Amino acid sequence: MSSLTSAVRLASPLMLWVDLALKTHEMLLSSGSVIQMRTERIAKAGLAPSAADLAEFQLMGDEKLAAAGESGVAMAKQWHSSQVALANRALQQWFQSAGAFFSMAGSITPAQAAVRSDAFMRATARAAGTASQLSGAAVRIARRGLKPIHAAATSNARRLAELRD
Numbered sequence: 001m002s003s004l005t006s007a008v009r010l011a012s013p014l015m016l017w018v019d020l021a022l023k024t025h026e027m028l029l030s031s032g033s034v035i036q037m038r039t040e041r042i043a044k045a046g047l048a049p050s051a052a053d054l055a056e057f058q059l060m061g062d063e064k065l066a067a068a069g070e071s072g073v074a075m076a077k078q079w080h081s082s083q084v085a086l087a088n089r090a091l092q093q094w095f096q097s098a099g100a101f102f103s104m105a106g107s108i109t110p111a112q113a114a115v116r117s118d119a120f121m122r123a124t125a126r127a128a129g130t131a132s133q134l135s136g137a138a139v140r141i142a143r144r145g146l147k148p149i150h151a152a153a154t155s156n157a158r159r160l161a162e163l164r165d
Contacts, residue, residue, distance in 0.1 A: 013136035020143050027150040030157035037160040063152050070148035078144040082137040090134065093127035100124075 038060060045053040100120040107113035 013132075013139060016136060016139040016143065020139055020146065023143070023146055023150050027146065027153045030150075030153040034153060034156045034160060037164060063156070067148045067152040071145045074147060075141050075145035078141045082140060083134075086130065086133055086137050090127065090130040093123065093130050097123035097127045 038056070041053060041056060042049075049057065097120065100116065100123040104113060104116035104120045107116050
């Protein structure tokens with residue numbers, strides 16, 4: 001993915017979804033190794049965990065709560081800034097294209113029908129273009145939500161791997 005520039009990834013909703021899938025995959029792999037290392041640590045600690053073990057166990061819960069909270073806030077901010085405005089615009093354009101359709105259907109002369117059908121086609125194209133942007137907005141929300149969880153999982157995997165070695 002490093003060969004793709006940020007501008008190219010942000011220009012295409014498909015590439016945004018691919019980037020999200022790759023980040024999710026990386027996060028899941030990191031989470032798996034973190035779960036394995038922490039489970040081994042819990043098993044080794046048994047009924048008498050050391051102070052370092054207790055600190056690590058406390059960190060597990062604290063990190064999850066912090067990442068979940070940060071993720072929720074990031075998604076809410078992104079949703080508010082993009083999705084609401086985009087959905088409103090899509091709905092307005094849909095109503096405009098519906099109005100243009102009924103106007104075209106009520107045409108009396110062929111010339112009037114031609115002018116109104118052109119207006120209907122333009123309105124419909126605008127509505128379709130805006131609706132297609134909803135996918136890009138949705139993936140941006142998901143990416144914002146994944147970012148803090150991905151960061152916690154990958155940094156834990158690196159940190160715990162260093163402690164293990």
